[in-house]
Amino acid sequence: MTERAVLEATELNKRYGDLHAVRGVSFHIDAGETYGLLGPNGAGKTTTIAMVGGLLENDGGQVLIEGEPMTVHTLDPRRKIGLVPQDLAIYPDLTARENLTFFARLYELGGRRLKDRVENVLEVIGLRDRADDRAGEFSGGMKRRLNIGIGLLHEPRLLILDEPTVGVDPQSRNAILESVEALSADGMAVLYTTHYMEEAERLANRVGIIDQGEIKAEGTRRQLVQMVGERDRISITANGPLESVVSDLRALSGVQDVGASDGQITLLVEDASALLALALETVAKNGASVSSVVVEEPDLEAAFLHLTGKALRD
Amino acid sequence: MKTIWNIARKDLALRSRDRSIFIIGLVAPLALAFIFNLVFGGSINDVGESVRFEYGLVDLDQGDVALAFGDVMANLESEALISVERFGTEAAGRTAVEDGTVDAIIILPADLTSRITSGEPAKLEVVGNVDSPTGATIASSIAERFSTGLASATDAALTAVATGVVDPTGIAEAAAEAGALPPLATVVDIEAGIRQLDAATFFVAGLSIFFMFFVAGLGVTSMLEERRDGTMTRLIASPIRRSSIIAGKALTSVLIGLVAMITLVITSTLVMGANWGRPLGVLLLIVSAVLAVVALMSFVGGLAKTAEQAGNLQSIVAVTLGMLGGTFVPISDPTSFLGKLRFLTPNAWFLRGLADLSGGSIADTLPAVAVLALIAVVFGAAALSVARRVVTT
Structure with missing residues (x-):
């Protein structure tokens, strides 16, 4: 955590009668960082987001936005948050521009700045050409983009995206993910909930695996994978003295295991990207020629399965 | 804001x-x-046609013309169209209106008969219950029809009296008869009429x-x-x-x-x-x-x-x-x-x-x-x- 995190959630709790929906959830997000909250439906992601966004009163714990406490009653921290709800939260009978203008005014934007921000967001979400069409006439992907655009209007310090790609076509989905990457690169802190493994892997600097209201594990993808004993796999197809190659490879630091069969050498390593160049150099040094290389990094699916005992799609 | x-x-x-x-x-x-x-x-005033309206009569005159008007009211009462209650004073009648006991009262002024017989204009006053616009309107109509007939009958009677054809006391009978005539003129002060839409x-x-x-x-x-x-x-x-x-x-x-x-x-x-x-x-x-x-x-x-x-x-x-x-x-x-x-x-x-x-x-x-x-x-x-x-x- 940097000197002051953009978001710091500590020991959040929420009960609905007998259901303990969120149990002691803690995490933080720094500027320019994307935090993925990964979990199946009903895991407590949306409830956590609702407490972080000041929509829902918590039964315990604290949320700080750049050091300011966020509750259902506080207004100032809300100016620093851009919330993109899971369900489309737009007015279909208003045009894209009218939707953006209305919400911009709620964030006290006015005059020249309001116009500039609306135009800028229309550009970012790719709806400039359709700005004066009613949102109800848009495709699903365009509506999603407008939904996200509203959250960007006031240039928040923290952008909260709750499953923003649900029901979106692949093209729009990719556009959304690219936008999130760009925003994060610009220094925005992003809290991204999803139950799509590949989105968490692509976007998140750190991932919190949540299930049954609890953060089961948290860290970078590598940390999570290592936490459950998974390793990167490098498969090298080569011709030459493979036995000596295997022997030299086994001696390299970071190599867990090496095997060879039918002209293919398989290495299990801690970090494939760090070892790949050295491994290929070792193969070449032994007089073998490489015809193909495949690097497989273990995904979060295995980590998730290990931590929660169930596949994410459950 | x-x-x-x-x-x-x-x-x-x-x-x-x-x-x-x-x-x-x-x-x-x-x-x-x-x-x-x-x-x-x-026919908005017919909306309550099947309803029997309650009216009050304040007879401060007790003269022949007032008696004739009483007969008109009695006729309507006998046809079960209205019921009539008599009040001794104007105050009692107005109280009954305010209480909603009656839909309207018709006040016959003390000098009604004398003014009619001397050929001067007379004034009948109708006080309607503001909450019973239909009943008040009907009361106004009864008074208006009577007074209209009365006015025309008075003109005829005065001419007859002047020429010695009719005894002045017979004017009441003429007026009562005229009460059934279509309205020709208005001499009443219809107070109830101003309080309905x-x-x-x-x-x-x-x-x-x-x-x-x-x-x-x-x-x-x-x-x-x-x-x-x-x-x-x-x-x-x-x-x-x-x-x-x-x-x-x-x-x-x-x-x-x-x-x-x-x-x-x-x-x-x-x-x-x-x-x-x-x-x-x-x-x-x-x-x-x-x-x-x-x-x-x-x-x-x-x-x-x-x-x-x-x-x-x-x-x-x-x-x-x-x-x-x-x-x-x-x-x-x-x-x-x-x-x-x-x-x-x-x-x-x-x-x-x-x-x-x-x-x-x-x-x-x-x-x-x-x-x-x-x-x-x-x-x-x-x-x-x-x-x-x-x-x-």
């Missing part, structure tokens, strides 16, 4: 694109009022306030819709107070209500010849009625969990209060249970205020305005507490 206006402006833009608001707020009340006026307008105004006013209930419910309904559609989440997530959301929604309903009512007043005046009364008084009544109805319907809608439920509840309340409040037909018997019950409705107070205004001063509308304002305050407070429950994700 900026935020409240921003929300109201957005809702107004949305509603203006929804044609139903024009149908509910303008087209339907005008069209129905026009139809009602065509069907019932010419003409048919066109009554129907437009009644239907306007009735449809106002549907328009007024839009604010709270739209809150439930925003919750259903997910936009409420976004409103709550923004740096605005939840009370501003409620106020913005209420402002939308009030503005739509005011515009619809004022448009109806202007249109019905120009197209149907409705006579609403002094503009300032009408405006006071409209503002207080709109506030009352918005508060009431916001409370009712706030009890529901979904927009659909709210719509159903509001419709039930609107129709019930419309029927009770005499929106569709005037309730002729103010002393009946229904007659008393109607003053639990904003509809009845609005119509009463207009009736008071139609011949009186703006000050006469103040009781109705005060009651409507009270309804607005009481239900406004109740609505605020239930509406907070609606402003959630």
Whole structure:
């Protein structure tokens, strides 16, 4: 955590009668960082987001936005948050521009700045050409983009995206993910909930695996994978003295295991990207020629399965 | 305030694109009022035809002409059209009117016979119960018909007396006979007539306030819709107070209500010849009625969990209060249970205020305005507490 995190959630709790929906959830997000909250439906992601966004009163714990406490009653921290709800939260009978203008005014934007921000967001979400069409006439992907655009209007310090790609076509989905990457690169802190493994892997600097209201594990993808004993796999197809190659490879630091069969050498390593160049150099040094290389990094699916005992799609 | 206006402006833009608001707020009340006026307008006073009206007679004259008028009333009573109670003093008669014991009293002045026999104009006074416009109108008609016949008979009798054809005491008989003639002239002071609305105004006013209930419910309904559609989440997530959301929604309903009512007043005046009364008084009544109805319907809608439920509840309340409040037909018997019950409705107070205004001063509308304002305050407070429950994700 940097000197002051953009978001710091500590020991959040929420009960609905007998259901303990969120149990002691803690995490933080720094500027320019994307935090993925990964979990199946009903895991407590949306409830956590609702407490972080000041929509829902918590039964315990604290949320700080750049050091300011966020509750259902506080207004100032809300100016620093851009919330993109899971369900489309737009007015279909208003045009894209009218939707953006209305919400911009709620964030006290006015005059020249309001116009500039609306135009800028229309550009970012790719709806400039359709700005004066009613949102109800848009495709699903365009509506999603407008939904996200509203959250960007006031240039928040923290952008909260709750499953923003649900029901979106692949093209729009990719556009959304690219936008999130760009925003994060610009220094925005992003809290991204999803139950799509590949989105968490692509976007998140750190991932919190949540299930049954609890953060089961948290860290970078590598940390999570290592936490459950998974390793990167490098498969090298080569011709030459493979036995000596295997022997030299086994001696390299970071190599867990090496095997060879039918002209293919398989290495299990801690970090494939760090070892790949050295491994290929070792193969070449032994007089073998490489015809193909495949690097497989273990995904979060295995980590998730290990931590929660169930596949994410459950 | 900026935020409240921003929300109201957005809702107004949305509603203006929804044609139903024009149908509910303008087209339907005008069209129905026009139809009602065509069907019932010419015979609005017949609405209570099957009802037996209670009248009081204050005979301060005790002369021959007064006796003749008493005979006219007795004839009508024998036909079971009316019942007549006699009062010894004008004060007793007026008390009976105010209490609602009688629909109207007819006061025969002390010098009635002497003025008639000396050829001077005489004046019969009718005091009507403001809550029984139909009964009061019929009393006025009876008095008018008698006095009209009396006037023409007097002219004839005076000529006859002057020429020695008829004994002056026979004038009463002539007058009684003339009482059955069609009206030729008016010599009575019809006090009750100034406190009732003409048919066109009554129907437009009644239907306007009735449809106002549907328009007024839009604010709270739209809150439930925003919750259903997910936009409420976004409103709550923004740096605005939840009370501003409620106020913005209420402002939308009030503005739509005011515009619809004022448009109806202007249109019905120009197209149907409705006579609403002094503009300032009408405006006071409209503002207080709109506030009352918005508060009431916001409370009712706030009890529901979904927009659909709210719509159903509001419709039930609107129709019930419309029927009770005499929106569709005037309730002729103010002393009946229904007659008393109607003053639990904003509809009845609005119509009463207009009736008071139609011949009186703006000050006469103040009781109705005060009651409507009270309804607005009481239900406004109740609505605020239930509406907070609606402003959630």
